[in-house]
Amino acid sequence: MSLHIMLIIVGMAVVTYIPRMLPFVFLKADIVPPRIEGILKNVPHAALGALIFPGALLIHDNVLFGLSGIVAAFTISFLGGNLITVVLGSIILLTILMPLF
Amino acid sequence: MKTAETPFLGSNFSLGLRDGLPIALGYIPAAITFGFIAQTTGLTPVESVMMSLLVFAGAAQFMALSLLAAGTGSLEIIFTTFIVNIRHLLMSASLNENAMDDNPWKKAGYAFGITDEVFAVTATKEDSVHTGYIYGVFIISYASWVVQTGVGYAVGGLLPATIQQSLMFALYALFIALLAPALKRQRKVLVLAAASAVLNSLFSLFLDTGWAIILSTTIAATVVEWIAPAQKRPSGGTSTQRRST
Numbered sequence A: 001m002s003l004h005i006m007l008i009i010v011g012m013a014v015v016t017y018i019p020r021m022l023p024f025v026f027l028k029a030d031i032v033p034p035r036i037e038g039i040l041k042n043v044p045h046a047a048l049g050a051l052i053f054p055g056a057l058l059i060h061d062n063v064l065f066g067l068s069g070i071v072a073a074f075t076i077s078f079l080g081g082n083l084i085t086v087v088l089g090s091i092i093l094l095t096i097l098m099p100l101f
Numbered sequence B: 001m002k003t004a005e006t007p008f009l010g011s012n013f014s015l016g017l018r019d020g021l022p023i024a025l026g027y028i029p030a031a032i033t034f035g036f037i038a039q040t041t042g043l044t045p046v047e048s049v050m051m052s053l054l055v056f057a058g059a060a061q062f063m064a065l066s067l068l069a070a071g072t073g074s075l076e077i078i079f080t081t082f083i084v085n086i087r088h089l090l091m092s093a094s095l096n097e098n099a100m101d102d103n104p105w106k107k108a109g110y111a112f113g114i115t116d117e118v119f120a121v122t123a124t125k126e127d128s129v130h131t132g133y134i135y136g137v138f139i140i141s142y143a144s145w146v147v148q149t150g151v152g153y154a155v156g157g158l159l160p161a162t163i164q165q166s167l168m169f170a171l172y173a174l175f176i177a178l179l180a181p182a183l184k185r186q187r188k189v190l191v192l193a194a195a196s197a198v199l200n201s202l203f204s205l206f207l208d209t210g211w212a213i214i215l216s217t218t219i220a221a222t223v224v225e226w227i228a229p230a231q232k233r234p235s236g237g238t239s240t241q242r243r244s245t
Helices: A003-026 A034-052 A063-078 A083-100 B011-041 B045-054 B058-069 B074-085 B087-098 B104-111 B116-123 B131-158 B161-167 B170-185 B187-203 B209-227
Strands: none
Touching: A003 B045, A003 B058, A003 B074, A003 B087, A003 B104, A034 B087, A034 B116, A034 B170, A034 B187, A034 B209, A063 A083, A063 B170, A083 B011, A083 B161, A083 B170, B011 B045, B011 B058, B011 B116, B011 B131, B011 B161, B011 B170, B045 B058, B045 B131, B058 B074, B074 B087, B074 B209, B087 B116, B087 B209, B104 B131, B116 B131, B116 B170, B170 B187, B187 B209
């Protein structure tokens, strides 16, 4: 184990932890202005949009592969599947479709 | 298998473990790939597992490996990690709005575990989010990430590439499963997610992943709040029911 690598890892750990920790420790939820609170409450669903696109389309050279997965996951969700069902269902479908791509 | 020794753990913790299970599953292919690439990059097993143990940030860890392989300097790697992960400042501030009031030390503890996935699962809860619940989601995801990194280091090369590719979709499927139920309930969710998806697709053409996500999320969240301000919830509003300890 090299000291050089360990220093990089510790540095990465510090700069990753601090932004995650600051709001929880120093931001008092009840003194946030209503407008900012409204924006922060919009963040989860907006973030999901950005976390899915364009990443999901780019997991294979052929965008249709990711697109099939997206359609499958939305379909299983809308049919009422829970988190595990959606994850496993779309992976199984993609594995079956894999030879086509 | 319950580890409830203090009151704040217990059933909320178990619920968190249950809801974190899809993340734990989704992390398996990602962590195995990470462990395997770490091995081919020339890291020792201890260094590889240590990185997952101390950093717990998928995208940044992969980026660090490619920078190490390219012979990039330490400060540059650390700075890139900071840039890639600064989006969690926004996510933590958002989750903090719905998280129950609690001892700052307890909150500082689960703050370590706020990855994109842990944030997505905990922040899409309708009501005030219990501290024990956040710990549950975090712990099971973290355990999977760290353990599978070690597994990937040892045997990652044995996994066929074709299966790896479909497994890589797991985390996207999880995000979709979290988004879909809210899409059915509220028109606003569709506008938020679609706007942010389009913006991120544009921004990621010329910006780092971290910045692109921050910008698109902030712009979509702000514009939608400006057009359609959040109404006070008709019943069961979380702000009035926030628990204090």
